[in-house]
Amino acid sequence: MLERLAAQAGLYWRVLATGLCFVVFGVGGLVLRLLVFPLLNLLVRQPQRRVACARELIRRAFRAYVDLMRLLGVLRYELNGMDKLARGGLLILANHPTLIDTVFLMAFVKNADCIVKDALWNNPFTGGPVRAAGYINNAGGAELVDDCIASLRRGNNLIVFPEGTRTGGDGLITLKRGAANIAVRGARDVTPVLIRCQPLTLGKGEKWWRVPPRRVRFVIEVQDDVAVAGFSGDDTSEVMAARRLTEFLQIYFTGKCQEHA
């Protein structure tokens, strides 16, 4: 009886705390847009340095945000293999079970660039930060892959969710070809990151107030690099190599997720 009451109270608390986190995210985005970035524009004249500062500020904001979610009891998390991220020019490919994956990766990856969906440019809460940080818009069309390769060459760590959207409710991971194209045409090895969330929350189409019956636990695991050279030989076209790498990564991510299911 008492246990059930405690579980119920915990659930109500997490609904409240989750709502609060959404509000903090929105207000945070607006404060960055209306106060912080205009100030940055005044203080830092050089465009490249300004973008670097904006990205660092976003990383710190996300880092604080992750702490906030943990302290409020919305989630707990475990990080593995993060030392592998302490390099530059990494092509980081992650699976995408929940809405918070981006927050986690951007909180812990330094010099991060990211492919961001077009809708976030015109969203009042995310538009300011996304523009100031000059992330890569996924509506970029033919230049998208080139923009990504250029970003990697400048030494940024590029975060891409090769599914292009969150994993569907059926849990099936289906990768788009773009991420493999970046790896093949840019001749970059892939640094896969496995994101697991148990019980699943904030998946595609899920309502935020439907919080799971117990506190969710995220495990973020940086894997060993996958060498791109194995997929693109002398007599292999780039199209073929990208197709092979996509197939490989799809089986790779699916397998890793099932291993832990």
Ligand SMILES: CCCCCCCCCCCCCCCC(=O)OC[C@@H](O)COP(=O)(O)O
């Ligand atoms: C204190 C908190 C301060 C918050 C500041 C707001 C900063 C906004 C920067 C946002 C950078 C977001 C990068 C998002 C990458 C992206 O595009 O993710 C979309 C997917 O995930 C969801 O796709 P979908 O499953 O199709 O809805």
